[in-house]
Amino acid sequence: MNLTPIYRKYGTKILIIPLVAFVLFAYLATVNPGISYGIDFKGGVRVSFSSTHPVPVDAIAEKIRRELGVPEVSVVPTEVPGTGKYGGIVEVVFPDDLFTKGGDASDPTKDFKDAVIQIIKSEVPDAENIVIRDIVPALGAKFWELAVKMLLLAVFLLKVVVLIAFRHNTPVAKVLGVLLLDVAVILLAHFKVLDPLVALAVILIDTVALAIIAPSATPAVVMLWSSVFDALGMLALMAVFNVPLTLQTIMIILMMVGYSIDTDIVLSTHILKRSEREEGDEYERAGRASSTGLHMSGTTLVSMLFILAVGYLTRNLSVIRIGMVMIFGVVSDVIITWLFNAPLMIAWVRKNASNA
Structure with a gap:
């Protein structure tokens, strides 16, 4: 499926869909019904x-x-x-x-x-x-602390991977400064000087600061923040379908965030890193990327449905939950990558081209 006509016709108006979805996902994950915690965290x-x-x-x-x-x-x-x-x-x-x-x-x-x-x-x-x-609940609290630290490290490594992928668009000195700040924050969290959740917030916020001090890093920053949307989307759908948050589901969420970054890189490669073989304007390049990405998502979704079917046939609740969270990740990725990142990157490329 090629989304070129949709991108060309509606432009940034498409952003209304993922922004509404973001608000809805935030409500579902935190208010009603709200994410439930499994045995790992509640005891x-x-x-x-x-x-x-x-x-x-x-x-x-x-x-x-x-x-x-x-x-x-x-x-x-x-x-x-x-x-x-x-x-x-x-x-x-x-x-x-x-x-x-x-x-x-x-x-x-x-x-x-x-x-x-x-x-x-x-x-x-x-x-x-x-x-x-x-x-016991005390052990559950330990598991939660471990999960937050794991999430903290995962977000940092994710940032490193994305910034390396966009190394030609980002100033090295400013990127190193932000990464050194992140390392300091992680160490403070590890030695319990700083709350891990506060440390996670700092790492996400300084990513925005990077876009302000280095506008050329904007695509990388958008990609990093889109991973937050992906995770929120999965948590919201987990809340709706009563899939509890456990160490196992957290690892699946992180894996699916990595999958989402892959599709984002497919998009950015087509739009930002234009080569002689890449014909057409930014709309057509984004459309070709969407065709490739949606085929990937469709294939992945079929595989996840197979895993879900196996779980139901064997009545294995763990496999069922893994399959469900993976499907939620694919759905969330389609929304954020092709309805948010794509029109935003098209607008960014057009703006830079007009200012050149």
Whole structure:
């Protein structure tokens, strides 16, 4: 699909679509319904067991939700092919009021864990080799701290990659200055002098400052900020489809942000790095890039739908969530790359050409 006629006809008016989507995504991710946090961050109990019969996944999950009043339940069946050995892994997020209730003062989770075990045994009478692992809220806080630091480092490395890709458009001295500031901020966050979220905000804001002091770096800055949009879009769709935020989904989000940067580089290569083989004006070059990029997205989407189908057929919730987040990433990337970055870069190229 070539978007040249659309770019030529509507120009920067197209930006209305992604800007409205940005506001909508921000509302969905933060207000209603809001992103939910999985067992890694809220704390919970993880139970693994073996059995000689297939595990009734839906029955276990439904009974835990109904009797314990917890919405976040994951039941993943396990099987050793050809051996007749089955099993399952049950993850249940602790209720918000669990630690304010009465019960065993030394272990306020004991009654809750016992109830989970009883439900599993009621649905799987021959359950054996039961292993229980607690993920207490304190450990969840550690996981969250680790996730934010991982995100901080990922954003910095992403910035390095993008600036290298745009090295011919960015002044080296100013870029090094910004990157050195980022390194200092990351070190302060690592040694707990600065809150990691504040450090992340600083790294994103100094990227804008780079565009102000070095206007030629604008395409790189737009690309970096578009990765924020991509992540926000994925978080919003995760909130709508009730996919919780876990260490696993954070890694998938970062992977899909990297995929989005790839499509942005395809776009910028066509528009900004014109060669003798690149015929036509900036609209036609952007249109050819959109044709290539949308074919890539379509192929990727088919692959992700296959992963999602496998997850549903095997009733593997982890695979289902991976497939869903990847699909959300592709959808978000199409919006930001071809409806935001493309018209913005076309306008930037035309403005520079008229000022030349």
